[in-house]
Amino acid sequence: MKDENGAPHPLPDASGSGKLLTVTEPVYTSYKGSKQLERSCAGGVVGSWSRHGTGSQVASACYTLPMKAVVITRLGGPEVLELREVPEPVADSNKVLVRVKAGGLNFADLMTSQGGYPGTPKPPLVAGREFAGVEEGTGRRVMGYTQWAAFAEKTAAAPNLLWTVPDGWNEEQAAAFPVNYFTAYFAYWEAGFLSDASRGKRVLIHAVAGGVGTAAVQIGRILSADMYGTSSSDDKLTRVKELGLQHGINYKERDYEEAVKDLTHGEGVDAVFEMLGGEHTAKSIRCLRDFGKVIQYGTATGKQPQLDVRALYAKAACVQGLWLTYLSSKRELMNQAWEQLSAWVAEGKLQPVVGHVLPAQQAAEGYRLLQERKNFGKVVLKIA
Numbered sequence: 001m002k003d004e005n006g007a008p009h010p011l012p013d014a015s016g017s018g019k020l021l022t023v024t025e026p027v028y029t030s031y032k033g034s035k036q037l038e039r040s041c042a043g044g045v046v047g048s049w050s051r052h053g054t055g056s057q058v059a060s061a062c063y064t065l066p067m068k069a070v071v072i073t074r075l076g077g078p079e080v081l082e083l084r085e086v087p088e089p090v091a092d093s094n095k096v097l098v099r100v101k102a103g104g105l106n107f108a109d110l111m112t113s114q115g116g117y118p119g120t121p122k123p124p125l126v127a128g129r130e131f132a133g134v135e136e137g138t139g140r141r142v143m144g145y146t147q148w149a150a151f152a153e154k155t156a157a158a159p160n161l162l163w164t165v166p167d168g169w170n171e172e173q174a175a176a177f178p179v180n181y182f183t184a185y186f187a188y189w190e191a192g193f194l195s196d197a198s199r200g201k202r203v204l205i206h207a208v209a210g211g212v213g214t215a216a217v218q219i220g221r222i223l224s225a226d227m228y229g230t231s232s233s234d235d236k237l238t239r240v241k242e243l244g245l246q247h248g249i250n251y252k253e254r255d256y257e258e259a260v261k262d263l264t265h266g267e268g269v270d271a272v273f274e275m276l277g278g279e280h281t282a283k284s285i286r287c288l289r290d291f292g293k294v295i296q297y298g299t300a301t302g303k304q305p306q307l308d309v310r311a312l313y314a315k316a317a318c319v320q321g322l323w324l325t326y327l328s329s330k331r332e333l334m335n336q337a338w339e340q341l342s343a344w345v346a347e348g349k350l351q352p353v354v355g356h357v358l359p360a361q362q363a364a365e366g367y368r369l370l371q372e373r374k375n376f377g378k379v380v381l382k383i384a
């Protein structure tokens with residue numbers, strides 16, 4: 001970037017020294033459906049902010065004071081995360097600034113650092129997809145959803161993906177809400193469980209003790225679903241049963257396909273919430289009853305889902321995809337979902353399950369909890 005005289009435009013030193021840094025020419029990098037603006041600052045800190053859209057929408061962010069952020073320094077596992085000082089974002093007319101207090105950790109954050117998440121820019125990149133904090137200007141307590149840059153003292157947020165924190169919730173609970181509950185809600189919506197006529201329908205929920213899993217159990221309880229859930233640990237299953245899960249299946253001890261067959265007297269379930277991929281997609285289809293539906297919403301194994309459509313013929317079954325990144329662009333749908341979710345929250349029926357709260361300095365430890373399957377519910381990072 002250059003000033004009106006064509007000279008390089010200085011930025012504040014990200015170390016907080018007040019020294020001005022010279023910024024190199026911006027580099028625009030295209031990604032699927034998005035463009036990225038990168039500026040390299042002397043001193044090694046690289047600011048990286050971007051937004052979806054066409055070239056005309058790019059170059060909207062600029063840089064001011066330094067702030068602390070969890071930065072994905074390069075592609076790799078939890079070891080690539082560092083708490084660094086980076087320049088604060090400045091919101092353009094389509095965004096608002098939020099002073100972030102806490103960030104919710106998602107499996108997608110792991111995939112992002114490993115370079116496997118569609119649409120995210122390459123590192124260095126500020127991590128994080130959901131957050132809770134205070135909206136600048138109004139002082140409103142908000143929780144929000146974004147694609148990256150949430151784990152920082154400030155983030156520039158889309159107003160339509162910010163929701164008022166429910167009364168009585170602290171910031172850790174609020175940071176644990178958006179991804180888990182919108183995803184779980186849309187899974188039930190896609191599976192056709194939301195009408196009164198669907199009460200008693202059976203659902204198999206994989207990773208039932210995780211973030212999305214525990215949210216799905218709380219919503220399933222409201223919908224009077226008959227819930228079957230898988231986990232690697234009896235201890236986790238005992239805790240999810242306290243949330244309303246009726247049938248826990250420890251997949252380390254028992255093949256879940258057989259367990260579902262036994263528990264449902266050979267009939268199968270109406271829906272499977274499947275986020276593992278690989279052979280589990282095919283197995284999950286085999287767990288279905290007639291006209292059943294697999295909601296495919298992840299690939300935690302890192303393997304392509306195995307899908308033989310011939311397996312669907314015999315049961316008139318189907319597989320439907322779910323991706324919150326995509327659905328979150330559908331404003332009317334998100335508003336309808338929030339209307340229902342916030343009503344359930346107001347009735348005290350939804351309470352985010354926060355298993356671990358860690359300081360931002362221990363972000364890598366949080367990522368490891370998810371990677372090593374040691375989390376229960378949500379892992380939350382305290383940002384400020």
Ligand SMILES: NC(=O)c1ccc[n+]([C@@H]2O[C@H](COP(=O)([O-])OP(=O)(O)OC[C@H]3O[C@@H](n4cnc5c(N)ncnc54)[C@H](OP(=O)(O)O)[C@@H]3O)[C@@H](O)[C@H]2O)c1
Pocket residue numbers: 105106107108179180183207208209210211212213230231232233236275276296297298299300301322323324325370371372373374375377378
């Ligand atoms: N499509 C979407 O919009 C969307 C939105 C949110 C999440 N997701 C997907 O949903 C899944 C859960 O996400 P989350 O953030 O709520 O994470 P999470 O469930 O809180 O954590 C992951 C859990 O998955 C289980 N797991 C099973 N196989 C695993 C494996 N090979 N590697 C690691 N964990 C494994 C582990 O629980 P057990 O040990 O109990 O099995 C682990 O604790 C992820 O696949 C994620 O990508 C998709």
